[in-house]
């Protein structure tokens with residue numbers, strides 16, 4: 001990771017140090033100035049619409065496949081569905097990766113698939129689905 005030294009106002013730094021001494025900071029897992037500064041910047045950028053913690057972005061949906069963007073590997077991924085229960089991801093060449101799980105969690109997709117008689121009977125996908133939903137709901141790092 002590229003990093004750069006930046007000067008920060010001494011009053012701000014003093015407040016950060018005071019905050020770090022508090023039990024509130026400790027309970028949230030903040031240990032040093034960098035923790036606090038990075039979290040503050042992240043929140044600011046998120047508010048301004050310049051930071052997304054979401055790895056996947058739904059791009060388009062077709063009759064038998066879904067196109068999503070994976071920001072982690074920085075590529076467009078296509079997930080195919082073939083009733084009654086076949087799935088396939090072109091990025092991983094498999095039917096039970098996290099892209100498939102993500103595609104299945106998109107409510108619009110699952111509604112359409114159910115309407116076509118698609119069944120999720122792959123145990124691994126079902127387990128992943130649960131894990132994935134859990135991860136989504138506990139996305140924040142310091143809470």
Ligand SMILES: [Zn+2]
Pocket residue numbers: 077089090091092093097098099100
């Ligand atoms: Zn995949």
